[in-house]
Amino acid sequence: MRELFASVAITLLCARAVSPVAAEEPSLTAEAILEKADEVRNPQMDYIVMATITSVKPHGSSTTATYRVLVKGRDRAVVQTLSPPIDTGRVMLMRGKDLWVFLPTISKPLRISLRERLMGDVANGDIARANFSGDYTPALTKQERLEDRTYDVLDLKAKAPDVTYARVVLWVDHDTFAPARAEFYAVSGRLLKTCSYEDYRLLGGMLRPSQLVMHDATVKDQRSTITYDQMTVTPLPEKYFTKDYMKKFME
Template identity: 30%
Template structure:
């Protein structure tokens, strides 16, 4: 018994002295780790968005997307043919849509949707959560961390987010998005964690529903995520008609 107590006491001391993960102390650091695991700092990828109506009808969109740093993202429509050649650009809080028939970029807002579904432009042109929000750790258990995210600026699409994070993979599982009034705008569910290579292990599926659009849902499928060094020239209004040229 004496030996057991000594061993148990020593184990407890070692547990107390063991370095805790930074996010166990700092919720903002945990949110930064979530961002790091979701995507490299500079990358390219392909996405499909599927908008599904209550009667089962659906419409699909395919994008090629590039991102650099914490404030630059651009994407070009590959399908359907009626949308092909349209492109979007995000620089910080500013967003534009380029339509070939119009021939010039048009300003768009974060809460609008270039695909017409539940995913907003902010969801489609998502930068790092930690750039737009500050985090507070609400609770944790053996499987999850629960974070409350407060918008750093009134320009952010959602005033507050509640995020459930998987402890093992440090990936988001569920996000509830709220307006400043406290109204629940939408719920986003991440699933299907896969290894994309190059150290990117993250969910490949994101689905969203909204109590404001009963019976409708939108799904985003991710593929081909890989790090890539990109020139600043890509992320300019003048380059928007040519974003598709970056595909290799």
């Protein structure tokens, strides 16, 4: 864990100088810290990004899938599957907390949940619904000093049962608001997986984590990595986020 924070800290020394959300206030509420962390994780406006998921099993075999993700505001998203070829044409539509999957082989969309697995250790909500603020009530539980950096530790409790996780514990850099690590829990309180936010790069106009490395807490040595690339902040028309338009994304 110390190695993770050390690598993140090196990046954040540079991020502090260029990040538009660097801390100016002497103290902030847990809600404000979470909102600023969300601003670092992804743009709070319309954008398009490429996402590649690589899932590695305990015995070493791996699978990879590529997606084109279109996001409008905080509650609308389209996820197009570009590869592997067997899944090409599969499209997910999120409106609010409602999620549907459209498949070339069926005539009507299927209702699915944010918690269902998309691939490996990655849930649908990990890709389609990227913001924590709004879905969770945060509490600032403590600060941790690691590798010459101070991290605010937020305990996030789900506001409703239909979000991706019942509880999230999030480590946020105190100076830059960059997320470093997260733990995701089920309703039962069981730890499902951990996530490290790595390889900060310029995406959509500011430094953001280009890799989310998720480790399954229930299966040893199983992990999935989400890699983001080619992020473009651009206005997206409302029609893209309707059921009627999904057939065009499937073509």
